């Protein structure tokens with residue numbers, strides 16, 4: 001019997017969670033909670049997605065020509081698992097409603113860590129999420145940092161880390177945010193919230209982070225410096241990251257991909273759903289090793305990076321699978337994680353004039 005899933009909120013993250021639930025035969029989408037009768041509500045109904053609305057707003061939807069499938073409380077009652085993808089800070093209010101229904105919930109990174117029993121990132125603490133009632137998937141930048149740092153910890157041990165984060169100003173749909181012509185310290189002090197947040201998942205991690213916001217909507221970019229417990233070679237590190245499909249290793253010199261805009265164009269041209277890049281986009285020419293010290297730049301597609309982890313965590317919360325690697329394999333093959341790597345490798349060989357067969 002598939003697990004019945006409700007998604008509360010259908011913005012940047014919620015609509016992508018819906019996509020991934022619809023792809024997965026282990027899950028059945030009961031429906032989506034929608035609060036405004038806008039074009040997104042029309043689109044969902046066109047796609048056959050059941051839309052549930054607040055009781056006191058049902059009239060607005062019906063007057064706009066949108067026939068809801070029911071009220072939101074029914075949606076929560078029907079579900080075995082609820083994804084909260086509400087605007088950051090609203091989840092804590094929603095939690096009181098979820099508690100009445102007694103259903104397990106996946107919260108997002110815009111909520112305070114206290115909202116859930118644990119904060120989560122698959123490569124760091126999958127097993128801690130098994131049979132938990134409330135789990136918070138950390139935010140996009142923190143997810144990108146933790147994927148890398150937890151793998152490095154497992155392989156080499158991490159002494160300390162620094163993350164300098166160049167944040168996108170807004171998501172592409174957000175026409176009400178900025179800055180449009182400035183580089184904003186975010187916050188105007190060190191650390192930024194990212195390092196602190198990373199430690200809610202990996203308390204062993206000695207990390208400092210700093211962040212600025214720049215006028216772009218496509219991706220975040222992170223500069224990471226890590227001091228490892230033992231010396232490494234660049235090829236070894238790339239081989240390790242390559243084994244985990246959630247890293248897209250980009251050879252800028254050979255492919256010409258040296259910016260977030262070219263990365264996003266690659267994903268669109270390759271036919272990725274919504275043009276998404278679920279992987280950490282590691283620019284391999286920036287991977288520099290000095291004995292135990294490693295430096296690199298990685299691009300993080302904020303709209304989609306947390307979607308694999310949101311899918312993985314359902315298997316833990318519901319106790320469906322105890323082996324994180326089997327879960328990762330399943331999620332990655334459903335979403336096509338790793339597929340761009342092959343494309344990039346192929347084009348590299350073409351450029352070198354090699355036969356890639």
Ligand SMILES: NC(=O)C1=CN([C@@H]2O[C@H](COP(=O)(O)OP(=O)(O)OC[C@H]3O[C@@H](n4cnc5c(N)ncnc54)[C@H](OP(=O)(O)O)[C@@H]3O)[C@@H](O)[C@H]2O)C=CC1
Pocket residue numbers: 008009010011012013014033034035036037040085086087088089090094108109110111138139140171302303306
């Ligand atoms: N955007 C990003 O880059 C990332 C965001 N996150 C986190 O994910 C969460 C969602 O962010 P994002 O998708 O960007 O937000 P959006 O603003 O894009 O979407 C929010 C959605 O929540 C709905 N909503 C409004 N009120 C409520 C409510 N009371 N309860 C439930 N849903 C409600 C809105 O519905 P309606 O349209 O009908 O008003 C809308 O669909 C936040 O915690 C955020 O920090 C994490 C990683 C990356």
Ligand SMILES: O=C(OP(=O)(O)O)[C@H](O)COP(=O)(O)O
Pocket residue numbers: 088109110139140141142167169302
């Ligand atoms: O989780 C995100 O960023 P973060 O990891 O920098 O906190 C998302 O990009 C949301 O950021 P926003 O709070 O600027 O909308």
